[in-house]
Amino acid sequence: MKRRLLTVASLLTLVAATTPADAQAPAGGPVASPPAPLQRQAPKGAPNVVLVLLDDVGFGTTSTFGGPVDTPALTALAAQGLRFNRFHTTAMCSPTRASLLTGRNPHATGVGAVVTDSRPGYTGLHGRDTATIAEILRENGYSTGAFGKWHQTAAWQTSPSGPFDAWPTGEGFERFYGFEGGETDQFEPSLYDGTTPVPRPAGAGYHLTQDLVDHGVDWFRTLASVTPDKPFFLYLAPGAIHAPIQVPPEWIARYKGKFDQGWDKLREETFARQKRLGIIPANTELTPRPAGMPAWDSLSPDERRFASRVMEAYAGFMAHTDAQIGRLIQSLKDAGKFDNTLFIYVVGDNGASAEGGLGGSLNYLGALQGMPETLKSKIDHIDTIGTRHANAHINAAWAWAADTPFQWTKAVASHLGGTRNGMVVSWPARIHQPGGLRSQFGHVNDVVPTILDAVGLPAPATVLGVPQKPMNGTSLLYTFDDAAAAEQHRTQYFEIFGHRAIYHDGWMASAFHTRLPWGGALGAGKKPFEEDRWELYDLRTDFSQAHDLAAREPARLREMQALFTTEAAANQVLPLMGQQFGGGGLPTLATGQASQTYHRGAVGIPESALPRIFNRPWSVEADVTARAGARGVIATLGGSDAGWSMYVDPKRRPVFTYRLYNIATVTLRGKALPVGPAKLRFDFVPVAKGLGQPVRLQLIVNGTPVAQGMVPTSPMAFYSPGGNTFDVGVDTGAPAGDYPADAPVGNPATALDIGAVTVSLR
Structure with a gap:
């Protein structure tokens, strides 16, 4: 018969574990102070936190915000929570994500642009003095997991040689499953589990968004089985609906013929729905089409045919994404976790993208490098749109329509078409009047302060021994019970590619620089910044930036320009860089060898x-x-x-x-x-x-x-x-x-x- 041998140490451990604490102290002797807990506990009753961030979704895309794409899961979530119609991003993916996860302004974290430079505001690296919410929550008793797009690691840190401290697992996430770059194939993605490249799961019906939700659901269900009382923070950032537009064909078929009226008419239809739903004020005016963007009626029949098809795929991609987020929500409900979950759903990391060019594209990355496609080639391969055989992207004017009612699109930080995104927040245990609309100014840097406020934690002075910069954002919890509460986020700068703006107490000053959002690197000019024309808007009465008041109020404009300079100097924005395609001075993986x-x-x-x-x-x-x-x-x-x-x-x-x-x-x-x-x-x-x-x-x-x-x-x-x-x-x-x-x-x-x-x- 086998016998289990116990060492003296293991025997003493067993005795100590089975002996009441009061029986272990010597009679009449001093009682020792209890040791510090080996595992930190979250505040009692702290909610789970789910943060969802979509990619390249314009304000006027989803039906929840008046758009043409049916999004029943998002609408149902809004009915159980609140819609925010004056919430803002940075106009570009990486800076938005940096601000979203740290509660700071993007340049203050070091991620002021997608392409990095050696200057402090543009290194592409989170400074350790701006720790992520994942790091803060992990240190306070939460499980933390990230699923999807990261796009926060500089190129020289993404190889098998590391270093890995700027990967999600080095930024406070205990679990990461997703991709590192700005985009990936939706059917055959380049995936990492932690820091290890992995193939996607086998199967003919595979799609990345479904896979990410599956992994997220499996993760929190496992946690609930092992540590049911431990709260979790789940960050879900699918690649949808960033190019490549790839989605199962049945989702595209739902929208067949739904965009044959063209972008000009679609914009009018969306605008009318937004007013009817109360998403925008009744006095809002529809802004005009930007110069250089073609009218729908000016297109040839083949140009219209291609444009309609690519927009059908775009809409199908969004609808499919909504269905996957709906599965996540239902899984939380099935697990009994939904009521005490703070669910923050940011519908886009910037406005809709015009990077597909004026003519749309089967494979926009080639066009961005000066290799435009012929119309014949696009028509010959029109059936590949949405499949694994195309890296398709919508026409720039569709992006403009998806940003209704605002001017411009993604990458234009000076105007609301680049920075205004819908947001829905649900927390049944705390939101007592669900289904409402909130119109206080909000920014992605408000998300971390909101989470900390909900959990009951102060912004930490230090994280892992590193003194922290103050948060730039403001908790939005004050809006939950009072739709008319006075606005608390009063000032906010914006800057991408030299496009810049400043918001203060309902006013916004905006300066478009030179880079056309559909031109990529080829669309930037060399105009000096001092020659840019500043515009002035009173957003208290002009929801869509329709009326430039610069000529009427020059003194106020000068005050706003001075305020921008002050904020820019305080946040590592200056000197302005314009195109921001430098890269000088940063480490590189290129050895220079032949x-x-x-x-x-x-x-x-x-x-x-x-x-x-x-x-x-x-x-x-x-x-x-x-x-x-x-x-x-x-x-x-x-x-x-x-x-x-x-x-x-x-x-x-x-x-x-x-x-x-x-x-x-x-x-x-x-x-x-x-x-x-x-x-x-x-x-x-x-x-x-x-x-x-x-x-x-x-x-x-x-x-x-x-x-x-x-x-x-x-x-x-x-x-x-x-x-x-x-x-x-x-x-x-x-x-x-x-x-x-x-x-x-x-x-x-x-x-x-x-x-x-x-x-x-x-």
Whole structure:
């Protein structure tokens, strides 16, 4: 018979654990002070907190805020809570997320823009003196989990070499499942579990938003089973409805023909619904279409056909997203967690995006680099919109319509079309008059103070020993019981790409700089900041920024401009940067070497870590050993929108696929490899120096050319900046090659041995 042996230490521990505390003290002896608890406890009765942030959703998109897309889950949540119609973001994704999670202004955290620079307000890194709400709650007895888009880690920190302190798990989240970049493929995403690249779950019906909600629900259900009395903070940030617009086809079919009236008419329809629902004041005026944006009636029949289709997909994507958030809400109710959950739902991290260009796009990343698509190509591939075969994006004018009733769109921080987003807050245990509308000024930096106020915690003076900057935001709890409560967030600056504004006590001064929101890097001018024209609006009576009062009130405008300068100086905004595509002075993964060698296991390498292969000759060379049945990925960069893959197909043939958005896809294939070692090489050779030159492609096996082809041009700066990485031995994201992403390519069982893989400039 086996016996369990107890050490003296374990026996004493067992006795102590089973002996009443009062029996352990010696008779008549001093009673020892109880030790400090080994686990911090949240305040008694503290609510669970769920924070949902959507991506690129305009104020006038959802039916909850008068838009054309049916969002029953969001509307039901609003009926159980409150709608906020004067809530603001920063006009861009990364700064909004930094402000949302820290309670500070974005530049004060160091994340004043998406693309980073060495200046303090633009490093792209949260300073340790602006800790996230996840870190604060974790230190106060909460479980913390993040699911979805992060986009808060500088490029040089996203490789397998780390450091990982700016990843979610280094910023207070005990659990992270999602993606790092600004976007990812919705059917074949580049995913991380913690800091480890992982393939998406297998299955033909996979979609990222569903997967993220599934993981979030599984997470809090597990917590409820193990620590039922411990509150949790769940941050859900799906990639929806940022490009690529990808959604199951049945959701697109729901909106077939619903946008044939065009953006001008849609905007009028949305505006009327908003007034009818009371979302906007009755005296609100509809602002005009921006100069340079075409009228719907000016489009050709094919242009209208394409535009209608891409907007149908956009609407289907939003409706599908609403359904997934509805599943999360229902899961909280089923678990008995909903009533004491503070559910904050921010409907967009900025206004709707105009980055799809004036004509919309099948694959907008190419167009942003000066490779516009032809109308014929768009019509020829119109059925791919919404599928894994397109990185589709709406026309800029659809984004403008989705931002009804305001001027401009995402990226324009000077005007409400870029910064005004709907928000819904639910907390049945605390909101006693549900279904109301709140119109006090709010900003994403108000969310953390609101959470702390709800939990019953003060803003900490230090976090993990680091003194903290004061919060810039204001708790919104004061609005819950009083729709007419005096506004407490009285002053707020805005700045992105040199577009800037200042809000103070109901007034707003706005200065549009030069960067057109549909022009990307190519849409910025070089006008000096002092030549920008400032506008002035009285938002107390002018909800939509329809009437510029600058000429009527020059003294007030000067006061507002001076206030902007004061706020900008206090928050690391100055000097203004304009385009903000610097990057100088920051660490980089680029070594400057002309050749880099990798081996199996090199997975999740950012594009920026490779030799700079754009607009110049380069090659990739691999040593492999093939046995019978050999197949699988050798090396790949980018994804199904643009990039390349070297692989061995099921017939043991070496293959190289090069994808150039919807412009061209070339596949070079050789004969079946003999069993044994082989040396494969691919050459990329522009026919001349300069941007946009045609390129010769060649596949070489054991020194002998076996296939060649041509592409008409090449990318200026990137293939896929949204997260598709360089991998050896596997393809972790959207496949660049012609193979199923969920097939066992790259599995060691396929008997393809990979030696050195070298990427070289020529």
